[in-house]
Amino acid sequence: MTRTIQQWAADAQDHVQCACNLSGLVFAFERCVADLTEEARRLDAGNDWIDHHPICVAWSDKLDDLSRSRSLTPIPTDEHLADLIPRFVVAMKGICDGANRQQHGTDWRNQHPVTQEFVRRIVSITGSRQGLRVFDALAESGE
Numbered sequence: 001m002t003r004t005i006q007q008w009a010a011d012a013q014d015h016v017q018c019a020c021n022l023s024g025l026v027f028a029f030e031r032c033v034a035d036l037t038e039e040a041r042r043l044d045a046g047n048d049w050i051d052h053h054p055i056c057v058a059w060s061d062k063l064d065d066l067s068r069s070r071s072l073t074p075i076p077t078d079e080h081l082a083d084l085i086p087r088f089v090v091a092m093k094g095i096c097d098g099a100n101r102q103q104h105g106t107d108w109r110n111q112h113p114v115t116q117e118f119v120r121r122i123v124s125i126t127g128s129r130q131g132l133r134v135f136d137a138l139a140e141s142g143e
Helices: 005-013 022-043 047-051 054-066 081-102 106-110 113-126 133-141
Strands: none
Touching: 022 047, 022 054, 022 081, 022 106, 047 081, 054 113, 081 106, 081 113
């Protein structure tokens, strides 16, 4: 485990909520999900525990915001974050390379259609748009 759950929770409340660079968040989120996966194994919890964990809900909400995907319908999927996020990282590396070659900035990467598609799947998995789920998640991650 690279960081404790408490450290990831503190990040979800602080650094993640203040971030403006979605690609950096995606790369960090992969490490976060890997640590949550390790914790889930230790607790004998399943993928649903990770998918609905308050930390993941908080990150999902910020990704949704930065990608400007809130007006787009979530994309239902049977995938779990542990499988989806590594694929998102690979796609994001390609998007970043393309942005650098074409001299596009952060907003272009943040709002790229592929980025938005991944985020819409993450939103569906975490349920971050449902009711007050993100506020509850931020409150829980601070405990």
